[in-house]
Amino acid sequence: MRIKLTSIMVADQDRALKFYTNVLGFRKKMEFPMGEYRWLTVVSPEEPDAVELSIEPNANPAGKTFQEAMFSQGIPVAAFEVSDMGKEYERLKGQGVVFTREPTRAGPVTIAVFSDTCGNLIQIYQRH
Amino acid sequence: MLLSRKGFKLLCDGRDLLLAANDESVSIKNIACELHTSPFHFIRQFEAVFGLTPHQFRVRHRLDRAKLLLARGQHSVTEVCMEVGFCSLGSFSSLFARRFGQPPSVYQRRARAMVQVPGTFAPALFPGCLSLMASLPAEAFRNFREARPAEAD
Numbered sequence: 001m002r003i004k005l006t007s008i009m010v011a012d013q014d015r016a017l018k019f020y021t022n023v024l025g026f027r028k029k030m031e032f033p034m035g036e037y038r039w040l041t042v043v044s045p046e047e048p049d050a051v052e053l054s055i056e057p058n059a060n061p062a063g064k065t066f067q068e069a070m071f072s073q074g075i076p077v078a079a080f081e082v083s084d085m086g087k088e089y090e091r092l093k094g095q096g097v098v099f100t101r102e103p104t105r106a107g108p109v110t111i112a113v114f115s116d117t118c119g120n121l122i123q124i125y126q127r128h
Numbered sequence: 129m130l131l132s133r134k135g136f137k138l139l140c141d142g143r144d145l146l147l148a149a150n151d152e153s154v155s156i157k158n159i160a161c162e163l164h165t166s167p168f169h170f171i172r173q174f175e176a177v178f179g180l181t182p183h184q185f186r187v188r189h190r191l192d193r194a195k196l197l198l199a200r201g202q203h204s205v206t207e208v209c210m211e212v213g214f215c216s217l218g219s220f221s222s223l224f225a226r227r228f229g230q231p232p233s234v235y236q237r238r239a240r241a242m243v244q245v246p247g248t249f250a251p252a253l254f255p256g257c258l259s260l261m262a263s264l265p266a267e268a269f270r271n272f273r274e275a276r277p278a279e280a281d
Contacts, residue, residue, distance in 0.1 A: 005258075007258055011179075011188075012179070015179055019179070030268065032264055032265065032268060034260055034263055034264075036228065036229070037260065039260050039261065039263075039264055039268075054258065056257060056258070059192075059253075059254045060254045061196060061254070063257070064192075068143070068147075071140065072140045072144075074136065093129065096176060097129075098129045098130075098131055098173075098177050099129070099130045099131065100130075100131050100136050102130050115176075115177045115178070117176075117179030118179060119178070
């Protein structure tokens with residue numbers, strides 16, 4: 001058994017794809033139309049064969065309720081590792097990304113949290 | 129941009145007000161006023177965080193709700209239109225069609241055909257989960273494995 005796929009719920013798959021590729025810098029890996037929606041995954045260009053992130057529609061009302069509650073409580077739903085927190089923070093801010101937590105040292109890592117414009121808070125972290 | 133804790137809470141409250149406001153007469157200006165912020169500031173920050181202006185966000189939420197109600201199949205298109213807070217059936221229909229690719233009446237007929245238990249909705253209409261994977265074509269993963277060496281050229 002291997003961990004090769006994880007997922008994130010988004011309000012709008014088109015908008016999410018733009019954010020996750022153009023802004024965050026991931027690459028689209030799979031795209032298959034499925035009725036109104038698509039099976040859509042992205043990978044990190046640094047590790048294209050590692051874990052795939054499935055960008056799922058949050059059409060199900062239960063998903064939407066969960067997403068809104070996590071967001072309001074300030075809880076990130078995914079965390080991505082970065083090599084240089086200072087550089088990423090400035091790069092993303094320069095692209096108009098809104099952070100709810102600036103880079104903060106927390107034990108073995110430095111973390112920061114931003115909004116993905118699709119209803120989620122995302123954490124980035126750098127290990128020390 | 130770095131949001132303060134207070135700024136973040138304000139936007140979440142704003143989002144909840146937009147989700148709750150079932151009445152088209154509640155303007156974005158009213159909502160900003162209720163939050164003790166300027167409409168300009170509210171709209172700008174809301175869009176940066178949620179990817180849509182407050183108005184677009186509210187319309188989208190209403191259309192999503194309408195879709196769910198139509199899928200349950202217990203109300204007419206007109207009832208659904210009023211229930212989610214649109215005043216005009218014409219603008220509701222055209223916004224719905226633009227977003228979901230078919231007018232509400234067509235969607236409702238399709239959804240009704242799929243619903244097995246009245247008052248519930250067919251899971252196929254609201255997947256939103258990894259179960260989508262089950263409907264991938266057989267060659268989905270194979271194609272990507274085969275495509276990789278070609279990309280490397």
